[in-house]
Amino acid sequence: METASNFLNIKDVSTAFKINGQFYDAISHINLQVHHDEILAIVGESGCGKSTLATTIMGLHDPAETKISGEIDFEGTNLLKLDDDGYNDFRGAKIGMIFQDPLSALNPLKRIEDQISEVMDYHTSLSKEEKHERVLQLLDEVGIVNPKRTAHQFPHELSGGMRQRVIIAIAIACKPDLIIADEPTTALDVTIQAQILDVLRDIQKENHAGIILITHDLGVVAETADRVAVMYAGQIVEEGTAEQVFNTPEHPYTRSLLRSMPQRDNENDDLYVIKGNVPSLQKMPSTGDRFAPRIPWVPASAHEENPTMHEVAPGHEVRCTCYKEFSFPDQKGSVTA
Amino acid sequence: MWKTILRRFLIMIPEVIILSILVFLLAKAMPGDPFTGSINPKADPQQIHHLMKINGLYDPWYQQYWQWVVHLFHGNLGNSYQYQEPVTRLIAGRAGNTLWLALFTMILTYAFALPMGVFAGRHEGKLPDTIIRVYTYVTYCIPFFVILVIGIWIFGYVFGWFPTTGSISAEASGSGWLQTIGSRFYHILLPGILGALFGTVNIVQYLRSEVIDAKGSDYVRTARSKGVPSKDIYRHHIFRNSLLPIAAFAGYSITGLLNGSIFTETVFSYPGMGLLFVNSISYRDYTVITALVLIYGILNLIGTLLSDIILSIVDPRIRIE
Numbered sequence: 001m002e003t004a005s006n007f008l009n010i011k012d013v014s015t016a017f018k019i020n021g022q023f024y025d026a027i028s029h030i031n032l033q034v035h036h037d038e039i040l041a042i043v044g045e046s047g048c049g050k051s052t053l054a055t056t057i058m059g060l061h062d063p064a065e066t067k068i069s070g071e072i073d074f075e076g077t078n079l080l081k082l083d084d085d086g087y088n089d090f091r092g093a094k095i096g097m098i099f100q101d102p103l104s105a106l107n108p109l110k111r112i113e114d115q116i117s118e119v120m121d122y123h124t125s126l127s128k129e130e131k132h133e134r135v136l137q138l139l140d141e142v143g144i145v146n147p148k149r150t151a152h153q154f155p156h157e158l159s160g161g162m163r164q165r166v167i168i169a170i171a172i173a174c175k176p177d178l179i180i181a182d183e184p185t186t187a188l189d190v191t192i193q194a195q196i197l198d199v200l201r202d203i204q205k206e207n208h209a210g211i212i213l214i215t216h217d218l219g220v221v222a223e224t225a226d227r228v229a230v231m232y233a234g235q236i237v238e239e240g241t242a243e244q245v246f247n248t249p250e251h252p253y254t255r256s257l258l259r260s261m262p263q264r265d266n267e268n269d270d271l272y273v274i275k276g277n278v279p280s281l282q283k284m285p286s287t288g289d290r291f292a293p294r295i296p297w298v299p300a301s302a303h304e305e306n307p308t309m310h311e312v313a314p315g316h317e318v319r320c321t322c323y324k325e326f327s328f329p330d331q332k333g334s335v336t337a
Numbered sequence: 338m339w340k341t342i343l344r345r346f347l348i349m350i351p352e353v354i355i356l357s358i359l360v361f362l363l364a365k366a367m368p369g370d371p372f373t374g375s376i377n378p379k380a381d382p383q384q385i386h387h388l389m390k391i392n393g394l395y396d397p398w399y400q401q402y403w404q405w406v407v408h409l410f411h412g413n414l415g416n417s418y419q420y421q422e423p424v425t426r427l428i429a430g431r432a433g434n435t436l437w438l439a440l441f442t443m444i445l446t447y448a449f450a451l452p453m454g455v456f457a458g459r460h461e462g463k464l465p466d467t468i469i470r471v472y473t474y475v476t477y478c479i480p481f482f483v484i485l486v487i488g489i490w491i492f493g494y495v496f497g498w499f500p501t502t503g504s505i506s507a508e509a510s511g512s513g514w515l516q517t518i519g520s521r522f523y524h525i526l527l528p529g530i531l532g533a534l535f536g537t538v539n540i541v542q543y544l545r546s547e548v549i550d551a552k553g554s555d556y557v558r559t560a561r562s563k564g565v566p567s568k569d570i571y572r573h574h575i576f577r578n579s580l581l582p583i584a585a586f587a588g589y590s591i592t593g594l595l596n597g598s599i600f601t602e603t604v605f606s607y608p609g610m611g612l613l614f615v616n617s618i619s620y621r622d623y624t625v626i627t628a629l630v631l632i633y634g635i636l637n638l639i640g641t642l643l644s645d646i647i648l649s650i651v652d653p654r655i656r657i658e
Contacts, residue, residue, distance in 0.1 A: 058562055084567060092564035099562075104555035107574055108654060109581070118573075119563040154653040170563065 008034040008057075008178055008210060013070035013080075015049075015056045017281065023067050024281040026052040027234045030070070031309075034178060034210040039201075041213045041225035041242070043257070047278050049234040050214045051100075054182045057212075058097050059087040075177065093123035096171030100183040102163035106155040112139075113151035116170050123174045138169040142199050161192035165199065172203050179203070180212045185220060197224050218261055222246055227315075230254045233278050233290040239309075240316030250318040252298070252326040253291050259328070272328075289320045297329050298322055341649045349642055356634045357409075361402050364627040415624040419617065424628045428610060434504050435609035438525045438532075438601065439594040445533035446590070450540035451583070455576060457541065458548025469545075473538045481535050481597065485604040488531040499527035502606040528601045536593065540583060547579035554578075584651050588644025592637050 010032040016023035027049035034040050042050050055061060056068060059079060072079040079090065091097075099105040106115055116138060117131040126134065132151075139147035142165040155163055164184065171179055181200060185193035201224060204211055215221060221228055221242065228245040230238040230253065238251040249255045259272040276294040284290065289303040307320035389395060393404055408414070414424040457469040476484070493501035500506065505520045551557060552575060560570050595611070602611035610629060617625040649655045 060558060060561055088564040088566055090564070091562055097559075097562040099555060099559060101555060105559045107556040107560070107578065109578055109652065118560070118565065122564050122566075156654045167559070170559070 006033045006035055007075050008032075009071075009073035010053075010057070011071040011073065013053075013056060013068065013072060015052055015061065016067040018065045018067075019282060025234055025284065026281060027056070027231075030236060032229060032236070032239075034212060036177070036208050036210050037204065038226040039204065039211045039213050039224050041215060041221040041228045042231055043215060043218060043221055043228060044231035045216055045257075045278060048231045050216075050231055051182050052234075053231075054097070054180045054212065054214055057178075057180060058091060058095060059084075088122065092119045092176075093174045094176050095178045095180065096174070096176040098164075098167055098171045098179065098181040098184045101187050102160055102167055103187065105167055106163055108155055110154075111151070112153055112155070112158070112166055115155075116151075116166065116173055119170055119173045134173070135169075138173055139166070141172075141203070142166070142169045143195065144169075161188055161195070164188060164192075164196055168196070168199060168203070172207065172209075175207050176209060177207075178210050178212070180214070182214045183216070184213070186215070186217070193220070200224070218257065230257070233284060235290060235319060236309075237291065237319040238317065240313070244313060244316040248313075248316075250312055250316070250323040251291075251320070252295050252323060255326070255328075256295075289322060291320075292322070295322075295326065298326055302326070338649055341655070342646050345642060345645050345649075349638055352638050353635060356638065357406065357631065358402065360627060360631045360634065361405055362398070363630070364623060365398065365401070367623045367627075414628040417617075417622055417625050419620045419622040419625070424624050427613070427625065428628060428632065431609050431613050434607065435595075435598050435602070435611060437521070438528060438607065438609060439591070439598055441525050441529040442532040442536065442594055442597070442601075443590065445529055446536040446540065447587075449533055450537035451544065451580075453537065454541040454544025454583075455548055455579070458545040458552070458579070459571065461545075461549050461552075466545075469541060473541050476535060477538045482600050482604055484535055485528070485531055485601060488527060489604065492527055500524050501527075504608050524607070528605050528607060532594070532597055532601055536590070536597065540586065540590075543586070544579060544583055547582060548575055551575040551579050581648075581651055585644050585648040587647060588640045588642065591640040591643070595633055595636060 010030055013030045014025050014028045016025045030053060032040070042053065044050050057072060057079070059082070061068065068080055070080065074090065074094070077090075079087065082090075106112075110118075113132070113135050116135045120126055120131050120134065124131075135151055136147040139150055144150050144162060144165055150158065150162065150166075155166075158166065164187075168184070171181075179200075184200070185196050188196060197220065200211060200213075203209065213220070213225060225242045228238075228240065228242050229236050230245065230251065232253045238245060238249065238254045245254060246258070249258055253274075256272065256274045260274060262271055274294055279285070279290070279293075287306055289307045292298070292300070292303050302322040302325040304320050304322075307322075309317040309319050310321065311317050312323075393401060396404075412425050414428075416422065417424050417427050420427055453469050457466040460466050489501050493499050500523065504524050505517065506524075556578075557570060557574055560574050565573070598609060599611035599614060601607065602609045603615050606612065610632070613625065614629045614633075616622075617629065
């Protein structure tokens with residue numbers, strides 16, 4: 001996977017949060033690469049550490065409350081070695097972030113124009129007029145019908161979809177190489193979702209940016225992603241191209257996830273459910289396959305003691321060996337590896 | 338925005354009318370009549386009856402109310418029983434004193450409270466925050482008049498730094514305007530500072546929690562992801578948004594100051610409206626009480642009006658387009 005177009009290299013990154021005076025890993029030993037011109041989707045259920053990964057890359061954690069180890073190599077700079085000032089040269093300029101909840105992510109007391117041009121105040125030397133022009137251009141780019149009017153409005157005067165477009169405009173204002181979109185469409189209804197995803201794709205084509213798209217919506221992933229990393233309980237359990245992950249999923253968790261999606265042509269009326277819950281941070285086992293408790297019918301011997309990633313095809317990796325023996329209980333015998 | 342202000346102002350008119358009716362009816366319900374203070378025991382009941390009649394005191398209440406309102410607009414609030422002079426002149430002579438004290442206290446209150454609240458919120462959980470919190474809890478627990486008495490005892494009596502009564506010293510009142518202003522200012526220093534120390538408590542606590550809330554808000558996270566340096570985030574995002582409820586509170590705080598002035602002026606024997614109010618109650622000087630209740634009531638309404646106007650200026654969400 002080491003190619004020239006790798007501009008973001010996440011190596012062995014763990015982020016631990018302080019809970020009652022003790023540190024617990026929210027994400028552990030994450031390895032990921034992002035290339036130009038690609039959309040890498042990170043999927044997983046709530047609490048699996050997707051957003052923590054995003055905020056770790058952005059350096060948005062309070063150093064007193066979190067412990068981060070590993071290396072985030074961004075175009076030759078290890079971001080984790082930077083202080084807050086150093087980080088500010090990257091945030092907004094080379095890395096843009098799109099947040100989940102457009103209702104609260106904008107300052108309610110500032111006009112849209114001021115909120116967009118603020119990011120340019122710190123990273124460009126544009127004049128006031130140039131910034132104004134750029135704001136209008138950005139609003140047009142993200143699909144706002146009347147940029148002049150919107151630029152002058154306050155967030156509460158805009159719809160959810162428009163606010164999310166504004167947030168995207170902020171994220172792309174300085175043409176960043178990397179855009180992290182943390183559940184950008186979760187708070188929006190389905191028609192708006194599709195439009196927002198279109199906007200993201202268009203921007204990517206134009207700027208040759210790499211996008212990390214964080215979502216729990218497999219539909220969104222199938223529609224947009226080039227590569228997919230599946231996360232479970234703070235670890236990446238499967239990584240590969242979108243075709244690989246969707247057409248030949250290997251890890252039991254990925255397969256369960258895909259199977260639990262409602263299908264129109266499903267003859268069986270019952271929806272598949274993954275039993276149990278993601279363990280809480282404090283109860284996370286230090287060894288063993290973290291997904292094992294949720295597939296209890298798979299014999300313990302099938303799991304590795306310290307599960308590592310195994311390459312099953314070029315660019316397609318799976319954690320733990322249990323995928324070889326895994327089959328759904330109601331399909332036993334019909335699927336064997 | 339003008340529309341909002343105008344609308345809010347129009348709402349105040351019925352409020353004032355209702356207030357004045359209430360005050361009028363209360364005054365009517367009090368014992369005594371306008372002649373109680375001016376007639377001697379030997380007066381003929383027939384004559385009093387006649388006086389009451391020609392002065393319209395046997396008319397229906399709404400006619401009397403109307404008369405009262407007409408007089409009110411002519412600045413005629415009746416005569417004080419106790420001082421035998423028009424209530425308007427009596428109050429006018431003291432309103433200035435109260436106004437200066439209240440204004441000074443308010444300025445000091447915000448001068449103390451804003452930096453303390455912001456500082457405590459910014460350094461939440463650290464030593465300065467703890468000190469400020471302990472200060473607010475302690476002050477909050479002590480009744481205001483106890484603070485005043487302790488303050489007078491320590492700074493006025495033990496150290497003797499400040500005068501403890503009056504609004505101006507005897508020697509200054511006759512001399513030039515500079516000495517007059519100087520002496521007046523000297524007299525409001527201690528009550529002003531003590532009032533401000535007490536008044537800061539609510540603002541500090543409120544501001545502190547607002548700053549803490551804003552620090553963790555999504556729009557601050559957005560600002561950080563834009564690469565805005567920490568000090569600018571405080572300046573452009575956190576402070577302004579946290580000050581919003583405080584600004585809205587400013588109008589109401591006028592009300593609090595007036596209530597406080599009753600304590601302060603009594604303890605300091607400071608000749609303002611608050612002291613007049615307390616004295617009038619002791620002497621059953623109904624005309625003065627009625628007038629003061631009306632004035633305090635209207636000032637309260639103006640306070641809330643101001644709050645709403647301030648809020649509509651600082652918060653775009655409130656404005657009516």
